[in-house]
Amino acid sequence: MADERLFNEFPEVSTEAWEAAIEKDLKGADYNKKLIWKTNEGFDVKPYYRANDIEDLEYLKSNPDEKPFVRGYNKQANEWDIRQDVDTCDLQEQNTICLEALDRGANSIGVNAEKVETEADLDVLFKGIEVQMIKVNFVKAKNFLKLLKLYVSFVAKRGLDAKKLEGSISFDPFFCALKHGKFCAPYNELMDELAETIRYAMENLPLFDVVAVNGKMFRDAGSSITQELGFSLAAANEYMAEMTDRGLSADEIGERMMFYFATGGNYFFEIAKIRAARLLWCKISEQYQGATEKAARVHLHSENTQYNKTVFDAHVNLLRTTTETMSAAVAGADSISVTPFDIALRKSDEFSRRIALNQQILLKEESYLDKIVDPSAGSYYIETLTNNIAEQSWKLFQEVEKLGGFAKAIKEGFVQDQIAETDAKVAKDLARRKQVIVGTNQYPNLAETEINVEECKCCCKADENPDFKVLPFRREAKPFEDLRLSVMRAAKKPSVFMLGYGNLAMRNARSGFSTNFFGTAGYQMKTQNFDNAAEGAEQALKENPDILVLCSSDDEYMEMAKQVLPVVKGKIKHIIVAGGLAEDVTAELNAMGVTDYIHVRVNVLETLQRYTADLVK
Helix, strand or coil: CHHHHHHHCCCCCCHHHHHHHHHHHHCCCCHHHHHCEECCCCCEECCCCCHHHCCCCHHHHCCCCCCCCCCCCCCCCCCCEEEEECCCCCHHHHHHHHHHHHHCCCCEEEEECCCCCCHHHHHHHCCCCCHHHCEEEEEECCCHHHHHHHHHHHHHHCCCCHHHCEEEEEECHHHHHHHHCCCCCCHHHHHHHHHHHHHHHHHHCCCEEEEEEECHHHHHCCCCHHHHHHHHHHHHHHHHHHHHHCCCCHHHHHCCEEEEEEECCCHHHHHHHHHHHHHHHHHHHCCCCCCCHHHHCCEEEEEECCCCCCCCCCCHHHHHHHHHHHHHHHHCCCEEECCCCCCCCCCCCHHHHHHHHHHHHHHHHCCCCCCCCCCCCCCHHHHHHHHHHHHHHHHHHHHHHHCCCHHHHHHCCHHHHHHHHHHHHHHHHHHCCCCCCECCCECCCCCCCCCCCCCCCCCCCCCCCCCCCCCCCCCCCHHHHHHHHHHHCCCCCCEEEEEEECCHHHHHHHHHHHHHHHHCCCCEEEEEEECCHHHHHHHHHHHCCCEEEEECCHHHHHHHHHHHHHHHCCCCCEEEEECCCCHHHHHHHHHHCCCEEECCCCCHHHHHHHHHHHHCC
16 A cells, blocks of 8 residues: 555656656657667667567566566576687687686687698697586688598597587688678588588587577668668578478587677667567567477577777776677576777786676676576666567568578678768768767877787788779777877977867866867867967967867957957968858958858868878878
């Protein structure tokens, strides 16, 4: 009764009442422009969600470890494998790094076996490592089938039962094809080899995942979340179709399949993506004759995307990878590997690898994210996102199927063109700072005046005569980074003098805006405020900058210009006003000597590239 009396004090508020309150607070502003988020995922996000938004979602009736597995495959806990991937091909160095990681809490390792030719090589790679106690994931190899046979022989000589060992290989011809622009062998031969590899694993390494679906490659090339999921499902379905045609059952394939997803910074969307992945794969696997729950229970591995990682202010990457790892953990990823914060800057070292490993250990051991199964369940927002991402990804999956499957879609360039379109939109938004990369296109670390970037020595280039388009793997920050590096390496950096005058709040706001604006290119900057604009003009001449920025309020710019411009016109090359002013005002200021304007609607990247080309020789 006490509970009923308490709730009676808070009568239910209808959606209509909420909307009326919002419209009142908006004071005539456009609801859709102010409060509706237009995402790159193909759907809009509302400012709030209520119970009626999710009342028709059938999967809400399921519990953890029940089909369609939106809530994961575990009933009691949210356990995941703490995995350390090694970014070198030197076998001795890999061994050292793996031993460090295992000593510090990892229970899964990802190794590069491209240089493994003999059992002696495996002895070097796994010296001091008890492979029966961990999961061994072979990320790269010249031939995975030969590698598995070599591994089975190797563990047998150690007195181990290969059938009890856990791990995976990353056999994914589509990844290789999209990276090089052609398949590394005739397509049917690759599918035959994959089928043979699955059969060998079934007989000798039954606890190994064999079929890799690399969604991370889409994300690292600039895809949206729905594109990553939709194309991953299409690739997985292609493998399933090809393998069942070769006599394998859906269960035999599904339980040996691993999805590799790249987790980015869109926190709630990333949680929803992994939940949607389980939902949709369950839906797809059910279509295969004789499929049981085994086919639907695939291994979902999460890695941090490299697309949003930065060279400048690299320690901010620690914040990015932490929230990304939280998304994966909350969503119930089966295994997680955290990217070292300096991966874009240089080859990771002992410190950056240790911090990366500790990030997810902390989330598990100190934040207890492993204790609660599907903590986001029932959230109106996340459940709606899960459904929206599932719907949009499913539409894309169906488009690929109409084209004849994933192999035909990449040969025709459909996948590549879709991702390139999304990447171009992101690039445009970054250039205009409609989307922010902290430390790169906004809030730069001005004290970062020297930086050494190690050139990538990866030999994985596109084929000189590709059969189809490649996926251009890149980081979204690179255009800004290239600009700033060119300034940093110049004999003389462009100089900017911010002259503040008038209204204190406005001049400080606009000088701060200008500092961020030119700071993204690493220009030398100085700000000084004056009560007398003419004195400011004289000081500007003494500073002799390449660029003079006038910082004041809209109402005071004309007064300021009349005192400053007669003094500096013709003596300072670029005279800029911070702020977007009315056309009649700008016309008058232009006649007085103003050369440019910077404000929130300006394309920051193009503007800075233009100034840099003019001032850096």
